[in-house]
Amino acid sequence: YTNLILGGSRMVKNVGVIGSGTMGFGIAFQFITNGMEVTIHDIRSDAFELAKEKLKTYLTIFREENVVFTDTEEIITDRLKFTTNLADLKNCDLIIESATENLELKQQIFKQLDLICDENTILASNTSSLRLSEITKDISESRKQRVLLTHFFNPAHIVPLVELLKAPETSQEVYNEVDTFMKKVGKVTIEVKKEVPG
Numbered sequence: 001y002t003n004l005i006l007g008g009s010r011m012v013k014n015v016g017v018i019g020s021g022t023m024g025f026g027i028a029f030q031f032i033t034n035g036m037e038v039t040i041h042d043i044r045s046d047a048f049e050l051a052k053e054k055l056k057t058y059l060t061i062f063r064e065e066n067v068v069f070t071d072t073e074e075i076i077t078d079r080l081k082f083t084t085n086l087a088d089l090k091n092c093d094l095i096i097e098s099a100t101e102n103l104e105l106k107q108q109i110f111k112q113l114d115l116i117c118d119e120n121t122i123l124a125s126n127t128s129s130l131r132l133s134e135i136t137k138d139i140s141e142s143r144k145q146r147v148l149l150t151h152f153f154n155p156a157h158i159v160p161l162v163e164l165l166k167a168p169e170t171s172q173e174v175y176n177e178v179d180t181f182m183k184k185v186g187k188v189t190i191e192v193k194k195e196v197p198g
Contacts (some may be wrong), residue, residue, distance in 0.1 A: 015094050
């Protein structure tokens with residue numbers, strides 16, 4: 001776990017992704033091919049075998065399309081870790097929740113993360129249909145300064161756009177930190193000014 005100072009704020013160096021499905025894995029793939037350490041959390045360990053196969057497939061497709069990454073495929077693969085224990089994400093700089101679009105499930109995940117994570121961890125949701133304010137309503141007031149929506153478009157490792165939405169309590173510093181990070185890993189950000197479901 002590394003804290004680096006850049007322009008007055010921490011740099012995101014390691015990321016947790018909750019959910020190893022289509023969106024979660026695509027997000028993780030984008031990050032590991034751009035130098036980030038990523039831990040994917042899923043409640044089903046058998047889902048990880050599918051994710052590992054998907055990783056091999058994606059790397060093969062990119063290689064066949066003559067896409068050149070900065071690092072070798074072995075290094076990229078080594079950046080990706082898997083866990084069924086949410087506590088393993090406690091020291092991540094940024095955690096992106098990409099679980100099933102179920103409000104109660106997402107609320108439960110955020111409450112757990114709020115309790116176990118380092119006070120500096122930024123919590124984000126990739127929800128496309130639910131309100132961020134509803135998802136995060138039960139977390140601590142201090143944590144609400146460090147939450148936002150990071151909505152990727154499918155497929156997350158191909159489409160460059162990411163929508164960013166601050167909650168009313170989100171600090172501008174946290175928003176700027178995530179915005180800078182997304183651009184660093186090859187994304188184009190769009191600031192969403194108003195919370196609208198869907």
